[in-house]
Amino acid sequence: MLEESAVTAPVQAIGKLRPQIKSSAWGSRTVIAELTGRPSPADRPEAELWMGAHEAAPSGICGTTLDELVARDPVGALGPRVAEHFGGRFPFLLKILAPQSLLSIQVHPDAEQALAAAPGTYVDQWPKPESLVAVTEFEIFAGLRPYADIQRVVESLAVPELSAKLAKVAGSDQPVSNLLVSLLRCGRAEREELVAAVVAACGRGLSGPDAVAFEAVLRAAEQFPGDIGAVVLLTMVHRVLEPGDYIFVPAGVLHAYVRGTCVELLANSDNIVRAGLTPKPLNIDELLRIVDTDREMRPEHPTPGRVHSFPADVPHFQLHVVEPGDDAIHLPGADRPRIALVLHESVTIRCGDTDLRLAPGESCFLGAGEGAATVTGRGTLYLATSGMPNS
Missing domain, CATH: 2.60.120.10 (Jelly Rolls)
Known part of the structure; x- marks a missing residue:
C-alpha cells in the first residue's frame, strides 16, 4: 500500500x-x-x-x-x-x-x-x-530448441565431442536442461577443444538449412575466441525478425x-x-x-x-x-x-x-x-x- x-x-x-x-x-x-x-x-x-x-x-x-x-x-x-x-x-x-x-x-x-x-x-x-x-x-537467439531439433543440428555438424555430450543426456528426463549444464560447466581444456571443433564444423555448414545461425555462431566465436557461448548458441532458437x-x-x-x-x-x-x-x-x-x-x-x-x-x-x-x-x-x-x-x-x-x-x-x-x-x-x-x- x-x-x-x-x-x-x-x-x-x-x-x-x-x-x-x-x-x-x-x-x-x-x-x-x-x-x-x-x-x-x-x-x-x-x-x-x-x-x-x-x-x-x-x-x-x-x-x-x-x-x-x-x-x-x-x-x-x-x-x-x-x-x-x-x-x-x-x-x-x-x-x-x-x-x-x-x-x-x-x-x-x-x-x-x-x-x-x-x-x-x-x-x-x-x-x-x-x-x-x-x-x-533484427537477428536474435531466443529460447532453447526442442531436443529433437538440437539432435538434428548436432548430427548435421558431426562433431564427435558434441555428439558425445548429447548422447550422455539423451535418456534423461530433461535432456535439454542437462545438455545446457554440461556445456556451461565444461573444464577449460575440454571447452577449448569443443569450441574449436564446433566452430570449424559451422564453417563447413554454411550452405545448409542452419547456415544463417552457423554464420552468427562464427561471428560470435571471432568476437569471443574460445567462449563456450558459441556452442550454447547452437542449442537456442535463431530468428531474423x-x-x-x-x-x-x-x-x-x-x-x-x-x-x-x-x-x-x-x-x-x-x-x-x-x-x-x-x-x-x-x-x-x-x-x-x-x-x-x-x-x-x-x-x-x-x-x-x-x-x-x-x-x-x-x-x-x-x-x-x-x-x-x-x-x-x-x-x-x-x-x-x-x-x-x-x-x-x-x-x-x-x-x-x-x-x-x-x-x-x-x-x-x-x-x-x-x-x-x-x-x-x-x-x-x-x-x-x-x-x-x-x-
Whole structure:
C-alpha cells in the first residue's frame, strides 16, 4: 500500500523526455544518433536509448526527472490501481537498442527469483521480462530448441565431442536442461577443444538449412575466441525478425540479441545474469537456477489497422505501435502511465488543451491523470503503457 506521505499535490505529468544514452562496445555510432536527429557518427558506440524512471538512468522531464515526478504524485502519474500495485514505482522502461555485434547470452529473473537470490546478485528487486518490436531486420537467439531439433543440428555438424555430450543426456528426463549444464560447466581444456571443433564444423555448414545461425555462431566465436557461448548458441532458437515483428521474452528465457535496431519494452529493472560471450562477469550457478528451458516463443506480426497492440503476460507493460495517418486516432491506455516515442517523421499528440509536437526520435510522458490523448502525423509512434493489474 502507498504511504500517505508519498501522495502530494498533483503535478503536471505531461511533457517531452530527455532520454539517457547508454554506450557499449556492441552499439552503433550511427543508428541512435540518426534516429534522434543528432550528428552522426557519434563519438562513442551508442547501444541503448533509455526512456523511463529507472534509478540508474532516469529521463529528464519538466525541470526534474521522471522518477522524481512520479514520487511527488504517484497516483496522478500512474493512476490509482497501477500506483497501488507497484508501490508507487514506475513499472516499465522503454528503449531503442542498436546492436552491431552480438550481446551476451543472458537471462533475467522473475520477481520471486530476484527476491530469493543471494545479496548482491541483482541491482534491484524486480523481475525483468522483456518485449521488442523490430525497426529493421533484427537477428536474435531466443529460447532453447526442442531436443529433437538440437539432435538434428548436432548430427548435421558431426562433431564427435558434441555428439558425445548429447548422447550422455539423451535418456534423461530433461535432456535439454542437462545438455545446457554440461556445456556451461565444461573444464577449460575440454571447452577449448569443443569450441574449436564446433566452430570449424559451422564453417563447413554454411550452405545448409542452419547456415544463417552457423554464420552468427562464427561471428560470435571471432568476437569471443574460445567462449563456450558459441556452442550454447547452437542449442537456442535463431530468428531474423522482419520490421514490425514483435516478440515477448519472459523472465527465465535464455536469449542473445545479434544485430539490427529494435524498440524494446521491459519491466523497470536492470537485472541481468550472463552465460557467455561477454567480457562482463558470469554467474553460471544463478543462471542455471533461474533458466526456463521449456518456454516456447513465437513472433507476432502486425495486426490490420493503424493501432497494433501486442500481448504481454505481465502487468508491468504493454507495447502498442500506431501507424502514420492524417486523421486523429485515440491512443490506448488513457487511465495508465504512457511513454510515446516517434521514429522516421514527426507527429502531434493532443492531450486535453495541450498540443505536443514530437520530431523524429523524440519521446514524451503522459501521466494517467492527464486522460485521453490523440495523435496525428506521418511518424510511426511506439507507445508504451503499463498493463492493468487485476488488483
